[in-house]
Amino acid sequence: MRIMLWAALLALVAAPMGASAKELSGKELFEANCAMCHGKDGTVSDYGKKLKPFPARNLRAVAPFVDRDELRRIITYGVKGTAMTPKKYTLDPLEIEEVIDYIKTFDYKPNLANGKKRFEAVCSTCHGMDGRAKTGVGAKNLVYSKLDLKGIIHTIRYGRPGTLMTSKRHQLSNADIADVAHYVYSLRYKASPERGKALYQKNCASCHATPGDIRLIGNAAQRRKISDLDDRLLDLRIRHGRHVERAGEHITKLSDDDVQDIIAYIRASTGKQ
Ligand code: HEC
Numbered sequence: 001m002r003i004m005l006w007a008a009l010l011a012l013v014a015a016p017m018g019a020s021a022k023e024l025s026g027k028e029l030f031e032a033n034c035a036m037c038h039g040k041d042g043t044v045s046d047y048g049k050k051l052k053p054f055p056a057r058n059l060r061a062v063a064p065f066v067d068r069d070e071l072r073r074i075i076t077y078g079v080k081g082t083a084m085t086p087k088k089y090t091l092d093p094l095e096i097e098e099v100i101d102y103i104k105t106f107d108y109k110p111n112l113a114n115g116k117k118r119f120e121a122v123c124s125t126c127h128g129m130d131g132r133a134k135t136g137v138g139a140k141n142l143v144y145s146k147l148d149l150k151g152i153i154h155t156i157r158y159g160r161p162g163t164l165m166t167s168k169r170h171q172l173s174n175a176d177i178a179d180v181a182h183y184v185y186s187l188r189y190k191a192s193p194e195r196g197k198a199l200y201q202k203n204c205a206s207c208h209a210t211p212g213d214i215r216l217i218g219n220a221a222q223r224r225k226i227s228d229l230d231d232r233l234l235d236l237r238i239r240h241g242r243h244v245e246r247a248g249e250h251i252t253k254l255s256d257d258d259v260q261d262i263i264a265y266i267r268a269s270t271g272k273q
């Protein structure tokens, strides 16, 4: 009886083993297929650094911020014209997922001082030393940007086609990209609804007792609500054009940060209005 059970079990186990090679973990697959160029720890090997036309890239630095879909696409199809050849001939789709799982365990500690240095060297010509983009080339104000870290890193990696914001992938290493992105994120203005409330009482309440009393004007009024307007459009409606005639010149003296705070207060008190 016992022997028969063993035989049956052996037959079950042996069949798949014979059909395909031993299953490797994501780590083992990475070490066998990728470490040669990307380094065992994902930070690029000496060999990978010397590759032409472009060196291998540090996967550890960007792994937490790059989506699986993007990793899958690059690993499956490679990057044309570089040593990163398509891996779909050496790894099956499940093995690629295993490798991605492993890459996704990489963590990275950003270096904000390096991020600041690189930002000032590479980004400030358009975005300004303080990130507020007062340089006149139409760059976005990064201090009020709504992008999360992933979005910032995506923008740096790929740029915005058709604008001056070109891809910075060959200007910056992945570690630099991660550092710059964390630095940009650290510049983010944190609007204060409490401060906004005080500014509102002083500058707005004489005509709009509460933010709920604000009515949009013009044709847009029938179709739009305050929540349909992003911060920039709302700011335009407050500090520019017809509203200045209604509210008085003093409205144009509010600073950018003042308006961010007022808008934060308006949004907090009107919700979905
Ligand atoms: C022969 C060297 C080599 C091997 C082996 C190799 N890569 Fe690459 N890899 C590169 C190079 C070079 C680049 C940079 C391509 C470029 O400039 O866009 C790259 C880029 C990448 C990128 C994109 C990184 C980024 O920041 O855009 C990913 C992801 C990647 N490799 C994953 C892998 C994985 C996973 C394996 C193993 C299954 C692997 N690579 C094996 C050389 C290699």
Ligand code: HEC
Residues within 6 Å of the ligand: 119, 122, 123, 124, 125, 126, 127, 137, 138, 139, 140, 141, 142, 144, 145, 146, 147, 151, 152, 155, 156, 160, 163, 164, 165, 166, 168, 180, 181, 184
């Ligand atoms: C040559 C000018 C120029 C340089 C240099 C430049 N940018 Fe930009 N950047 C732009 C422009 C223009 C836009 C607006 C693109 C658009 O209209 O969507 C932009 C947009 C962005 C955005 C999107 C912001 C948002 O909220 O949508 C980010 C993030 C960004 N840049 C980061 C950087 C970083 C980081 C660097 C340096 C590594 C950099 N940029 C260098 C011109 C530049």
Ligand code: HEC
Residues within 6 Å of the ligand: 200, 203, 204, 205, 206, 207, 208, 213, 214, 215, 216, 217, 218, 234, 237, 238, 243, 246, 247, 248, 251, 262
């Ligand atoms: C002296 C009066 C006055 C003051 C002060 C005033 N407003 Fe207004 N505001 C108006 C009038 C009048 C309208 C037209 C709609 C209406 O009658 O409610 C208006 C409309 C608006 C609109 C809609 C604009 C549009 O284009 O649809 C917004 C937003 C707004 N006010 C915000 C503010 C904020 C924020 C403040 C304070 C920083 C403020 N207002 C201060 C009189 C004022």
